[in-house]
Amino acid sequence: MKVADKHQKIVQAAIRVFARNGFFNSKIAEIAKEANVADGTIYLYFNNKYDILITIFEEEIGKIIARVKREIAQLEDPRLKLERFAYLHLSLVEANRDLAEVIQVELRQSSKFMKEYRNKKFAEYLNIISQIVRQGQNAGIFKKEIMPGIFKRAFFGALDEMSRFWVLSSKKKYSVATAARQISSYFINGIESKQAPPVKAERQPKPNKSKTKRKKSSKSKK
Amino acid sequence: MKVADKHQKIVQAAIRVFARNGFFNSKIAEIAKEANVADGTIYLYFNNKYDILITIFEEEIGKIIARVKREIAQLEDPRLKLERFAYLHLSLVEANRDLAEVIQVELRQSSKFMKEYRNKKFAEYLNIISQIVRQGQNAGIFKKEIMPGIFKRAFFGALDEMSRFWVLSSKKKYSVATAARQISSYFINGIESKQAPPVKAERQPKPNKSKTKRKKSSKSKK
Amino acid sequence: MKVADKHQKIVQAAIRVFARNGFFNSKIAEIAKEANVADGTIYLYFNNKYDILITIFEEEIGKIIARVKREIAQLEDPRLKLERFAYLHLSLVEANRDLAEVIQVELRQSSKFMKEYRNKKFAEYLNIISQIVRQGQNAGIFKKEIMPGIFKRAFFGALDEMSRFWVLSSKKKYSVATAARQISSYFINGIESKQAPPVKAERQPKPNKSKTKRKKSSKSKK
Amino acid sequence: MKVADKHQKIVQAAIRVFARNGFFNSKIAEIAKEANVADGTIYLYFNNKYDILITIFEEEIGKIIARVKREIAQLEDPRLKLERFAYLHLSLVEANRDLAEVIQVELRQSSKFMKEYRNKKFAEYLNIISQIVRQGQNAGIFKKEIMPGIFKRAFFGALDEMSRFWVLSSKKKYSVATAARQISSYFINGIESKQAPPVKAERQPKPNKSKTKRKKSSKSKK
DNA sequence: GATGAATGAGTCTTCATTCAT
DNA sequence: GATGAATGAAGACTCATTCAT
Numbered sequence: 001m002k003v004a005d006k007h008q009k010i011v012q013a014a015i016r017v018f019a020r021n022g023f024f025n026s027k028i029a030e031i032a033k034e035a036n037v038a039d040g041t042i043y044l045y046f047n048n049k050y051d052i053l054i055t056i057f058e059e060e061i062g063k064i065i066a067r068v069k070r071e072i073a074q075l076e077d078p079r080l081k082l083e084r085f086a087y088l089h090l091s092l093v094e095a096n097r098d099l100a101e102v103i104q105v106e107l108r109q110s111s112k113f114m115k116e117y118r119n120k121k122f123a124e125y126l127n128i129i130s131q132i133v134r135q136g137q138n139a140g141i142f143k144k145e146i147m148p149g150i151f152k153r154a155f156f157g158a159l160d161e162m163s164r165f166w167v168l169s170s171k172k173k174y175s176v177a178t179a180a181r182q183i184s185s186y187f188i189n190g191i192e193s194k195q196a197p198p199v200k201a202e203r204q205p206k207p208n209k210s211k212t213k214r215k216k217s218s219k220s221k222k
Numbered sequence: 223m224k225v226a227d228k229h230q231k232i233v234q235a236a237i238r239v240f241a242r243n244g245f246f247n248s249k250i251a252e253i254a255k256e257a258n259v260a261d262g263t264i265y266l267y268f269n270n271k272y273d274i275l276i277t278i279f280e281e282e283i284g285k286i287i288a289r290v291k292r293e294i295a296q297l298e299d300p301r302l303k304l305e306r307f308a309y310l311h312l313s314l315v316e317a318n319r320d321l322a323e324v325i326q327v328e329l330r331q332s333s334k335f336m337k338e339y340r341n342k343k344f345a346e347y348l349n350i351i352s353q354i355v356r357q358g359q360n361a362g363i364f365k366k367e368i369m370p371g372i373f374k375r376a377f378f379g380a381l382d383e384m385s386r387f388w389v390l391s392s393k394k395k396y397s398v399a400t401a402a403r404q405i406s407s408y409f410i411n412g413i414e415s416k417q418a419p420p421v422k423a424e425r426q427p428k429p430n431k432s433k434t435k436r437k438k439s440s441k442s443k444k
Numbered sequence: 445m446k447v448a449d450k451h452q453k454i455v456q457a458a459i460r461v462f463a464r465n466g467f468f469n470s471k472i473a474e475i476a477k478e479a480n481v482a483d484g485t486i487y488l489y490f491n492n493k494y495d496i497l498i499t500i501f502e503e504e505i506g507k508i509i510a511r512v513k514r515e516i517a518q519l520e521d522p523r524l525k526l527e528r529f530a531y532l533h534l535s536l537v538e539a540n541r542d543l544a545e546v547i548q549v550e551l552r553q554s555s556k557f558m559k560e561y562r563n564k565k566f567a568e569y570l571n572i573i574s575q576i577v578r579q580g581q582n583a584g585i586f587k588k589e590i591m592p593g594i595f596k597r598a599f600f601g602a603l604d605e606m607s608r609f610w611v612l613s614s615k616k617k618y619s620v621a622t623a624a625r626q627i628s629s630y631f632i633n634g635i636e637s638k639q640a641p642p643v644k645a646e647r648q649p650k651p652n653k654s655k656t657k658r659k660k661s662s663k664s665k666k
Numbered sequence: 667m668k669v670a671d672k673h674q675k676i677v678q679a680a681i682r683v684f685a686r687n688g689f690f691n692s693k694i695a696e697i698a699k700e701a702n703v704a705d706g707t708i709y710l711y712f713n714n715k716y717d718i719l720i721t722i723f724e725e726e727i728g729k730i731i732a733r734v735k736r737e738i739a740q741l742e743d744p745r746l747k748l749e750r751f752a753y754l755h756l757s758l759v760e761a762n763r764d765l766a767e768v769i770q771v772e773l774r775q776s777s778k779f780m781k782e783y784r785n786k787k788f789a790e791y792l793n794i795i796s797q798i799v800r801q802g803q804n805a806g807i808f809k810k811e812i813m814p815g816i817f818k819r820a821f822f823g824a825l826d827e828m829s830r831f832w833v834l835s836s837k838k839k840y841s842v843a844t845a846a847r848q849i850s851s852y853f854i855n856g857i858e859s860k861q862a863p864p865v866k867a868e869r870q871p872k873p874n875k876s877k878t879k880r881k882k883s884s885k886s887k888k
Numbered sequence: 889g890a891t892g893a894a895t896g897a898g899t900c901t902t903c904a905t906t907c908a909t
Numbered sequence: 910g911a912t913g914a915a916t917g918a919a920g921a922c923t924c925a926t927t928c929a930t
Contacts, residue, residue, distance in 0.1 A: 251913095262907080
């Protein structure tokens with residue numbers, strides 16, 4: 001088994017275990033068992049328990065941001081971009097339940113490190129939204145008085161709360177598509193300017209299927 | 223000193239300590255110190271550490287829900303109700319930073335109990351929103367196709383994320399009033415039906431100053 | 445049981461356990477058992493395992509130095525002082541086997557801290573010897589060419605090696621008095637000047653029996 | 667690379683590492699790195715960590731004893747022999763700082779095995795001294811009442827403490843020659859009989875430069 | 889023989905909880 | 910009721926040793 005594989009095995013096991021118990025209630029021994037490695041092996045790949053959590057954010061959020069950015073870039077109309085963003089966000093959560101739960105729960109942890117950490121990676125994600133808004137305002141599609149700094153949080157928060165609902169409850173009352181359409185419609189209608197032209201259909205970007213393999217196998221430094 | 227006082231002293235100390243460190247990184251000894259009582263005294267009022275957290279939710283969220291419901295009931299137009307809800311939510315967070323941080327962070331903890339717990343008390347809060355929406359739909363003010371179950375989450379999520387921003391960052395970039403107006407306007411414009419009549423000004427309810435005394439001093443059972 | 449008692453109980457237990465196994469092979473659990481306290485109790489009185497060792501040196505060597513200084517001061521002739529020093533050193537080792545073993549073995553540990561530490565307390569002990577030599581040189585009793593800095597180490601080393609013999613082997617081949625007399629005679633004859641007057645008998649100071657109780661019960665800070 | 671070379675490389679590396687950290691704080695991985703071999707390779711040459719320490723004593727002390735015995739044998743006068751012993755001991759320590767530190771520190775470890783071990787090899791070294799004394803007593807040069815069993819320890823201890831001073835402190839306050847002359851003079855003057863004839867100059871043996879190659883390359887059995 | 893990734897037993901330390909005073 | 914010293918279970922982490930390659 002290649003080193004990268006074991007790193008991945010541990011990360012994936014940790015995602016499942018953290019999702020199941022939360023970070024603090026998860027034991028290294030449990031992660032090791034879930035990953036089918038010895039306790040000590042984990043410390044060949046990570047400096048400590050917390051380092052595993054950080055790695056999850058680093059690697060997994062990074063992948064998601066890259067993916068969302070790529071797909072958004074293929075659309076023109078900011079309204080379609082918002083709609084697409086909503087759909088992508090919800091379907092990524094849907095497809096990665098455990099990861100989503102870990103991120104949602106642990107990202108809120110208020111440890112000093114996390115607070116700072118959140119601001120770096122997370123801000124990047126939020127700014128995708130505010131840039132869409134600004135683009136729309138420049139194009140006369142969105143009202144000038146919308147404050148992108150508030151909008152990005154409101155929009156993200158709406159999606160985030162919706163996905164928390166999915167993560168926490170097992171029953172799926174609404175489909176991803178329905179929820180994405182509803183939520184994006186609230187916001188799009190809510191900020192569209194009077195003179196905005198009707199949306200012109202664009203080709204939906206086809207989902208990228210080839211999973212990129214760019215794992216760094218080096219032990220993440222504290 | 224009356225029993226209720228000591229109970230309150232411990233709860234308030236715990237809110238500060240939990241806000242500072244998070245639940246898991248908080249020590250009973252620290253709470254005891256903050257409350258100026260002995261470690262053991264805490265166990266005269268609470269069954270265990272977790273019980274303190276539960277009590278915070280029970281008592282404090284209960285107060286907030288009651289307050290919000292009362293104020294919302296004094297308004298007629300569902301659009302004003304939404305706006306008022308947004309303002310109340312944000313200003314309550316603003317006024318109770320520590321409590322808000324505890325609720326936001328720890329409410330996400332995925333312990334089994336919390337999951338269940340969340341659904342009870344929290345659902346009540348969310349349903350204030352969906353009832354406003356249904357009322358608006360019945361009055362022809364909001365579009366029929368809006369799904370209240372999705373809307374309530376989106377609206378709450380938007381406010382919640384906004385307040386998280388306040389809780390985590392120390393700098394206040396936007397005033398509560400501005401944020402509340404922006405966010406509620408997104409949603410109100412977003413779901414208003416074409417034939418909705420213009421909003422008719424109503425008397426803003428005056429904030430209820432008398433702190434309600436409904437403390438249960440009995441030891442909360444696990 | 446008073447706090448000071450428990451501190452003492454732990455120190456005394458640790459001396460026995462360290463003497464038995466050496467510092468590194470001693471487990472906190474074993475010390476706790478020997479002291480009849482719970483593992484955690486040790487951490488109410490000491491910051492960590494190493495802190496116990498340091499405390500042993502601080503408190504026990506301090507007592508010994510004070511005792512030796514006091515008794516030496518009661519004699520006039522530097523030759524009698526050296527003889528008395530030898531006797532005291534060996535009989536203190538004899539009377540405190542475990543403590544002596546801990547000091548002898550662990551004082552040699554080369555951890556950075558210990559190196560520094562050794563120089564502080566230990567130098568004080570050695571300097572008792574060099575001061576006796578200087579006094580003797582000034583009085584014309586000891587040869588001028590004797591270098592006190594070398595002598596103090598040689599004299600101490602001779603006694604120390606002798607006592608190690610006692611500590612390590614259980615059989616006592618020579619009495620303390622014999623060994624003290626032999627060793628001090630080597631050195632005294634070895635450094636006496638030609639014109640030194642004969643030793644005039646002095647009253648041997650009577651051993652101080654009342655054990656002083658000046659234990660500090662406060663947790664030693666790291 | 668010949669097997670003996672790798673064995674030697676590991677032993678020499680271990681001497682450096684043990685001297686640096688002490689036995690318990692030294693890690694097999696560090697020794698392996700210092701020796702430029704893989705961790706596992708060490709176990710091809712040694713049974714376990716402790717076995718390396720034992721081997722250091724076995725081989726290195728053996729060399730020293732042989733060397734000292736050889737040089738002492740070339741002198742006649744027991745007083746010159748003692749002086750020579752002192753000089754050799756101190757200069758060997760000086761020339762092999764790391765080895766000396768390891769022996770001094772770890773020889774004191776109180777593990778059962780070490781205690782027994784010390785008695786075997788170490789006794790041989792000490793007995794070189796007592797034999798010199800007996801020879802001198804028989805020749806009427808040393809006082810009859812000197813007890814060789816005490817003297818050997820006192821003499822060795824004096825030298826040992828002096829060399830510990832060198833090992834632990836980096837600054838060299840006294841030259842080896844000075845220290846050797848001082849210390850041996852204390853003891854020689856201290857035990858010389860009244861009628862001892864003056865010392866007659868003898869040829870100093872020239873240091874043996876050819877490093878003896880008697881390495882056992884076989885894995886040392888526990 | 890040589891490697892170094894993997895193992896997992898072992899231990900210090902923390903801290904929620906108890907209970908004698 | 911109040912105290913805070915004492916408890917001991919629990920768990921992160923280390924590192925000597927093994928063994929498949």
